[in-house]
Amino acid sequence: MGMTITEKILAAHAVKKQGAISQVLPGELIEADLDFILGNDITAPIAISEFKAIEKEKGRELEVFDKERVALVPDHFTPNKDVKSAEQCKMLRDFSRKKNIKYYFEIGKMGVEHALLPEQGLVLPGDCIIGADSHTCTYGALGAFSTGVGSTDLAAAMIRGKAWFKIPESIKFVYKGKLNKWVCGKDLILYTIGDIGVDGALYKSMEFCGDVISGLAISDRLTMCNMAIEAGGKNGIIEPDEKTLNYVKNIAKRDYKIYKSDPDAQYADIREYDVSKIKPQVAFPHLPSNTKPAADADNIQIDQVVIGSCTNGRLQDLEIAAGILKGHKIHPYVRLIILPATQKIYAAAMKKGLFDIFLESGGIISTPTCGPCLGGHMGVLAEGERCVSTTNRNFVGRMGHVKSEVYLASPAVAAASAIKGRITDPEEIKIK
Amino acid sequence: MKFKGKTWKYGDNVNTDEIIPARYLNTSDPKELAEHCMEDIDASFAKGIEKDDIIVAQENFGCGSSREHAPISIKEAGVSCIIANSFARIFYRNSINIGLPILECKEAVKDVDKGDILEVDLSAGTVLNLTKNKFYKSSPFPEFIQELISAGGLMKWVSKTLPPVKGE
Ligand code: SF4
Numbered sequence: 001m002g003m004t005i006t007e008k009i010l011a012a013h014a015v016k017k018q019g020a021i022s023q024v025l026p027g028e029l030i031e032a033d034l035d036f037i038l039g040n041d042i043t044a045p046i047a048i049s050e051f052k053a054i055e056k057e058k059g060r061e062l063e064v065f066d067k068e069r070v071a072l073v074p075d076h077f078t079p080n081k082d083v084k085s086a087e088q089c090k091m092l093r094d095f096s097r098k099k100n101i102k103y104y105f106e107i108g109k110m111g112v113e114h115a116l117l118p119e120q121g122l123v124l125p126g127d128c129i130i131g132a133d134s135h136t137c138t139y140g141a142l143g144a145f146s147t148g149v150g151s152t153d154l155a156a157a158m159i160r161g162k163a164w165f166k167i168p169e170s171i172k173f174v175y176k177g178k179l180n181k182w183v184c185g186k187d188l189i190l191y192t193i194g195d196i197g198v199d200g201a202l203y204k205s206m207e208f209c210g211d212v213i214s215g216l217a218i219s220d221r222l223t224m225c226n227m228a229i230e231a232g233g234k235n236g237i238i239e240p241d242e243k244t245l246n247y248v249k250n251i252a253k254r255d256y257k258i259y260k261s262d263p264d265a266q267y268a269d270i271r272e273y274d275v276s277k278i279k280p281q282v283a284f285p286h287l288p289s290n291t292k293p294a295a296d297a298d299n300i301q302i303d304q305v306v307i308g309s310c311t312n313g314r315l316q317d318l319e320i321a322a323g324i325l326k327g328h329k330i331h332p333y334v335r336l337i338i339l340p341a342t343q344k345i346y347a348a349a350m351k352k353g354l355f356d357i358f359l360e361s362g363g364i365i366s367t368p369t370c371g372p373c374l375g376g377h378m379g380v381l382a383e384g385e386r387c388v389s390t391t392n393r394n395f396v397g398r399m400g401h402v403k404s405e406v407y408l409a410s411p412a413v414a415a416a417s418a419i420k421g422r423i424t425d426p427e428e429i430k431i432k
Numbered sequence: 433m434k435f436k437g438k439t440w441k442y443g444d445n446v447n448t449d450e451i452i453p454a455r456y457l458n459t460s461d462p463k464e465l466a467e468h469c470m471e472d473i474d475a476s477f478a479k480g481i482e483k484d485d486i487i488v489a490q491e492n493f494g495c496g497s498s499r500e501h502a503p504i505s506i507k508e509a510g511v512s513c514i515i516a517n518s519f520a521r522i523f524y525r526n527s528i529n530i531g532l533p534i535l536e537c538k539e540a541v542k543d544v545d546k547g548d549i550l551e552v553d554l555s556a557g558t559v560l561n562l563t564k565n566k567f568y569k570s571s572p573f574p575e576f577i578q579e580l581i582s583a584g585g586l587m588k589w590v591s592k593t594l595p596p597v598k599g600e
Contacts, residue, residue: 043499134522148498149498149522155590156586202518203521232520397450402453402472
């Protein structure tokens with residue numbers, strides 16, 4: 001029987017006493033060998049404490065399963081927001097030094113984890129990856145099985161290099177037609193979540209395909225897989241193609257393998273979208289599924305715009321935003337915060353002159369950090385404030401006060417909204 | 433494993449930002465986290481919770497981030513068990529991994545009102561609503577999961593499976 005790409009990767013990584021297994025079925029429980037694991041300054045401290053507890057119990061030091069397959073990225077409350085966050089980051093730093101973990105990323109080298117690891121060639125096609133962060137599903141864009149777990153899973157994986165999984169059913173999402181101007185990966189995924197709901201893919205794999213996906217840049221694909229979790233998905237995945245191979249070829253730190261779904265693979269559902277009907281989208285508070293076209297927003301005044309995050313903080317995102325902001329001033333009542341997602345993106349954006357455009361428009365540029373995305377620092381909202389953000393979550397209180405509001409959108413919609421001071425379709429802005 | 437307690441009832445899509453807001457994530461101290469448990473959805477929860485109380489919710493409980501702080505804060509607050517129509521998958525994993533009992537049982541959820549007293553038998557997968565005098569049965573966990581729970585969570589299980597020190 002045919003298998004999906006997700007089933008094939010999991011079968012290839014399944015640990016069975018009788019050797020590798022050739023077939024897995026949805027619902028089956030397996031243990032799988034992991035190619036790469038990660039944690040951040042929120043989730044890793046708990047995992048490290050659990051790791052140490054086992055060391056104490058056993059009365060001996062333990063090594064991590066593979067020093068080159070663990071990444072610890074302090075990105076949520078860094079540069080250290082306060083004493084408590086400093087302590088958490090210090091735990092990561094000390095542990096990494098003690099265990100000789102190769103991929104610990106200090107500020108100056110770091111970035112938001114899900115933008116950083118693909119860029120560093122650490123997550124690759126065919127990999128089986130877990131991360132103690134829900135948006136670990138991002139790496140599916142490169143044709144890997146990658147899913148978010150909790151700290152205890154990370155602790156166990158640091159020791160054993162394995163994790164348990166239930167083989168998920170897959171839903172196939174096929175995108176056809178011609179993309180409208182300004183419509184990008186963010187709009188496609190917001191539209192899709194709006195269609196199926198925040199639990200529309202619960203426990204399932206979301207496989208994105210069709211001509212439109214083949215035409216998308218890796219950056220857009222990463223954005224789409226990043227938000228699979230917002231529909232409850234276990235993972236998002238896109239079959240590797242020439243673009244994928246070009247992307248990883250010069251940066252890959254390890255070997256990788258290409259898997260593709262069989263033509264007769266089984267799907268729980270197949271959904272087709274004619275993208276020519278999709279306009280730039282906005283997810284209204286307080287769920288990512290609460291979407292409508294930006295053009296239909298009824299004069300919604302905003303206080304802040306955030307452009308960045310693991311969803312849309314890559315160079316391409318910043319270029320799109322700069323293209324709209326160029327020669328314009330942002331609305332006097334709006335604060336515009338730009339967060340290049342990694343140090344490398346930061347440097348590239350600066351070299352390309354994007355910073356000049358952002359600064360002249362009235363925006364500010366932050367060092368890479370998750371910061372405002374989770375209401376941490378660098379742009380927390382007050383009561384009643386509204387923010388258009390290129391991030392991935394708009395739950396109650398996500399960016400600050402419980403009575404603040406987050407509207408999720410693409411970099412183009414965010415930039416256009418910053419200029420007008422209200423939610424705006426980019427079509428309204430004159431490109432200079 | 434049996435639990436008896438009074439219920440707190442919530443709706444669909446209770447998310448991790450509501451269970452434990454990110455502004456408190458600069459610590460992983462269970463006690464501190466428990467003080468803010470459910471704060472953004474029900475400010476009365478952390479003050480009113482009594483030991484062995486049971487949370488009952490509808491679809492997709494625990495959606496959002498992977499923060500284990502969410503089930504940790506619930507467990508530390510004294511909750512004995514969560515019953516929901518469905519759980520978000522990372523929350524589901526995390527609860528099992530830290531040994532916080534959870535159960536999917538639509539019928540029981542439908543009839544529960546806030547304050548009802550429930551008796552839950554996890555190994556049998558049954559729920560008895562003592563207030564309404566009704567009995568419900570849901571499907572038990574897969575074998576491997578039961579193994580993890582009976583070991584006391586994932587780390588206890590890992591510890592058991594670790595090879596002994598040489599010469600031990
Ligand atoms: S940018 Fe936001 S969604 Fe992405 S890892 Fe950071 S906090 Fe999570």
